[in-house]
Amino acid sequence: MAYDVRCVDLGKRYLLRGPSGRWLARPARARREEFWALRHVSFDVAPGEALGVIGPNGAGKSTLLKLLSSITAPSEGEIRIRGRIAALIEVGSGFHPELTGRENVFLSGTILGMRRREIAARLDSIADFAGIGTFLDVPVKWYSSGMYVRLGFAVAAHLEADVLLVDEVLAVGDAEFQARCLRRIDELRGRGTTIIFISHDLGTVERMCRRALLLRKGAIVAEGDARGVVTAYQRSVAAGHGEPIASPDAPRPLRIQGLRVLDRHAAERGVARTGEPVTIELALHAAAPVSDLVAEVRVYSYENGALLFDCRLPDGGVPLGPGHHVLRFQIEALGLLPGAYTLGALIGPASGANAVDWWYGRTTLHVEAGPAASGTFHVPYRWSVETRRPDPAVALREE
Amino acid sequence: MAHLAGPAHPALEPDGGFSRPASRTAGREREIVIRPAAFSLGRALASLLALGRYADLFYTLTLHRIRVRYKQSVLGLGWAVLQPLATMAILTLVFSYIARIPSGALPYAVVVLAGLVPWTCFSNAITTSTTSLTGQSQLVTRVYFPREILPLTYICAAAIDCAVAGVLLVVVMALYGIPPGPGLLLAPVVLLVLLALVCGVALTAAAAQVRLRDIGVAMPIVLQLLMFASPVAYPLDTVPARFAGLYMLNPIVGIVENFRRAVLGTAPPHLESLGISIAWAAVALPLGYAYFKWVEATAADLV
Numbered sequence: 001m002a003y004d005v006r007c008v009d010l011g012k013r014y015l016l017r018g019p020s021g022r023w024l025a026r027p028a029r030a031r032r033e034e035f036w037a038l039r040h041v042s043f044d045v046a047p048g049e050a051l052g053v054i055g056p057n058g059a060g061k062s063t064l065l066k067l068l069s070s071i072t073a074p075s076e077g078e079i080r081i082r083g084r085i086a087a088l089i090e091v092g093s094g095f096h097p098e099l100t101g102r103e104n105v106f107l108s109g110t111i112l113g114m115r116r117r118e119i120a121a122r123l124d125s126i127a128d129f130a131g132i133g134t135f136l137d138v139p140v141k142w143y144s145s146g147m148y149v150r151l152g153f154a155v156a157a158h159l160e161a162d163v164l165l166v167d168e169v170l171a172v173g174d175a176e177f178q179a180r181c182l183r184r185i186d187e188l189r190g191r192g193t194t195i196i197f198i199s200h201d202l203g204t205v206e207r208m209c210r211r212a213l214l215l216r217k218g219a220i221v222a223e224g225d226a227r228g229v230v231t232a233y234q235r236s237v238a239a240g241h242g243e244p245i246a247s248p249d250a251p252r253p254l255r256i257q258g259l260r261v262l263d264r265h266a267a268e269r270g271v272a273r274t275g276e277p278v279t280i281e282l283a284l285h286a287a288a289p290v291s292d293l294v295a296e297v298r299v300y301s302y303e304n305g306a307l308l309f310d311c312r313l314p315d316g317g318v319p320l321g322p323g324h325h326v327l328r329f330q331i332e333a334l335g336l337l338p339g340a341y342t343l344g345a346l347i348g349p350a351s352g353a354n355a356v357d358w359w360y361g362r363t364t365l366h367v368e369a370g371p372a373a374s375g376t377f378h379v380p381y382r383w384s385v386e387t388r389r390p391d392p393a394v395a396l397r398e399e
Numbered sequence: 400m401a402h403l404a405g406p407a408h409p410a411l412e413p414d415g416g417f418s419r420p421a422s423r424t425a426g427r428e429r430e431i432v433i434r435p436a437a438f439s440l441g442r443a444l445a446s447l448l449a450l451g452r453y454a455d456l457f458y459t460l461t462l463h464r465i466r467v468r469y470k471q472s473v474l475g476l477g478w479a480v481l482q483p484l485a486t487m488a489i490l491t492l493v494f495s496y497i498a499r500i501p502s503g504a505l506p507y508a509v510v511v512l513a514g515l516v517p518w519t520c521f522s523n524a525i526t527t528s529t530t531s532l533t534g535q536s537q538l539v540t541r542v543y544f545p546r547e548i549l550p551l552t553y554i555c556a557a558a559i560d561c562a563v564a565g566v567l568l569v570v571v572m573a574l575y576g577i578p579p580g581p582g583l584l585l586a587p588v589v590l591l592v593l594l595a596l597v598c599g600v601a602l603t604a605a606a607a608q609v610r611l612r613d614i615g616v617a618m619p620i621v622l623q624l625l626m627f628a629s630p631v632a633y634p635l636d637t638v639p640a641r642f643a644g645l646y647m648l649n650p651i652v653g654i655v656e657n658f659r660r661a662v663l664g665t666a667p668p669h670l671e672s673l674g675i676s677i678a679w680a681a682v683a684l685p686l687g688y689a690y691f692k693w694v695e696a697t698a699a700d701l702v
Contacts, residue, residue: 070543073696
């Protein structure tokens with residue numbers, strides 16, 4: 001099979017108590033604890049393919065990224081890469097505060113492997129992408145933190161590569177900038193760049209990639225069609241087999257176990273149509289009785305993360321006994337226009353200041369076209385035509 | 400009826416402005432193979448050959464070093480002159496006026512400055528490049544580029560300072576009316592040996608510092624010892640004959656002494672010590688580079 005990237009039996013071992021400890025202070029029989037961040041990982045990425053890599057924290061995603069980008073060497077196995085590889089990461093941390101934006105672009109651009117000639121040719125485009133306009137000749141120490149990050153990312157976004165590594169783009173900048181980054185990746189994908197997308201953001205992986213790998217504890221546990229792998233992962237998280245991503249693992253009196261959208265046939269496909277009824281189900285577990293549960297399900301724009309609407313329990317909360325519960329919000333006619341949406345949820349007692357558990361980004365909804373509509377949302381309506389007899393008064397005036 | 404056509408939302412238009420070839424980049428057919436780290440002279444040679452592609456990075460970073468160093472100082476590049484000049488004044492005061500070290504026919508200040516030019520270059524290059532990897536962890540842990548570029552740019556910046564100090568030496572010699580020696584042509588050879596030695600030592604020290612932070616702490620002391628164990632503040636012939644054999648094992652001795660003799664023409668070249676320096680450089684450069692590449696492969700885990 002033709003490949004752009006091939007990993008064969010890849011492994012990375014870290015020594016938890018490494019050899020750089022103090023000699024004098026080290027006990028006579030210090031034990032070096034081994035930890036395999038990745039082990040026996042093999043996969044191919046075909047030319048032009050977009051591969052998603054997902055998994056909980058500590059699964060080995062960042063380690064894989066570091067190995068692929070040569071930042072650190074594997075402990076065993078090998079990686080073969082055909083063509084030029086580049087990582088789409090924010091490089092602002094390599095900026096020097098005393099130098100101007102322009103000088104820093106040249107500095108970080110060459111660090112990323114670009115030639116000065118290439119950078120000079122793209123300087124305007126980089127400044128545009130970062131949206132820093134006239135600040136290009138100002139020392140970056142005067143930049144706002146947003147400008148700093150955007151410029152750092154813009155440089156990386158202008159790399160020319162055959163294989164592009166993308167890591168957590170959505171963590172960078174504001175919603176508009178994130179959308180711009182995603183469009184840029186889409187554009188590169190359209191031009192045949194091979195992409196390895198390493199992310200927590202299941203919605204983006206599902207949208208960008210045809211194939212995905214699920215990593216857990218340093219090994220590939222699922223591989224195949226992106227939607228299937230994402231769904232398998234969501235199920236395992238919801239069923240409590242996996243580690244949740246959004247909420248920390250501490251024991252909680254209330255815990256969200258899953259969030260899903262059912263279409264009008266009560267099927268969970270992650271797809272619905274504008275104007276059709278849908279049901280949002282929030283599965284939760286209460287360790288003890290709650291007298292005033294409040295819950296909110298929020299629907300966000302996939303493109304820019306803006307909150308579009310929410311469904312919530314009454315403000316005073318509802319009583320709930322201990323055990324597993326499924327909370328249903330039934331929407332009679334979906335007001336969302338065709339597109340991609342991200343769902344989130346929050347639960348907690350009405351008397352508490354903060355939510356006890358939350359869920360974000362793991363549930364996505366793709367809305368397909370129902371009745372034709374334009375604008376920003378669809379509202380359910382009825383229509384009719386009434387044909388009237390000529391009004392004598394009007395007729396009189398017309399004369 | 401079809402959906403009414405209207406203007407598309409501007410936010411959904413793809414970014415214009417930059418172009419990118421639809422075909423693959425020129426290096427498309429090249430296959431990179433990444434394997435576990437190992438100490439290998441062959442791999443070091445291969446990485447040396449691949450270094451040419453990073454010429455622009457080397458240039459930009461060196462420029463950056465020089466710019467940043469003097470960006471907020473009033474004297475700017477004047478420091479490159481002032482630093483050896485001040486050291487010369489101090490050493491002259493202490494060794495010539497107080498300790499009364501003989502300097503032969505020439506004024507002590509010129510003799511010491513001729514020794515300081517190669518020594519300062521060595522000392523500055525080693526000091527700055529030792530912490531070149533550990534001091535830039537945010538870069539080393541996020542982006543890959545051949546890490547040897549970091550110490551090499553510090554060496555290059557030190558070499559530029561050395562050139563400025565060399566101009567100072569010429570000016571001082573002119574002021575004292577001292578003509579250059581007949582062996583002046585040997586000076587570039589000596590500087591070349593110095594460069595090779597500096598590269599070998601700097602690469603070793605920078606890599607060792609990644610594994611053992613003690614190196615960076617110990618380096619100023621080691622350099623100070625090394626300076627007094629080299630004929631910088633005094634000429635080689637003042638060293639007692641019974642220590643001379645041991646003394647000349649120091650690789651800096653041959654460089655400092657021969658540079659001074661070549662420039663000032665005080666004596667014919669001291670070939671024995673120069674031979675020892677060349678031998679050191681010939682061993683340190685390949686081994687230092689191979690060691691550096693070995694440590695570099697996993698440096699990001701340790702910095």
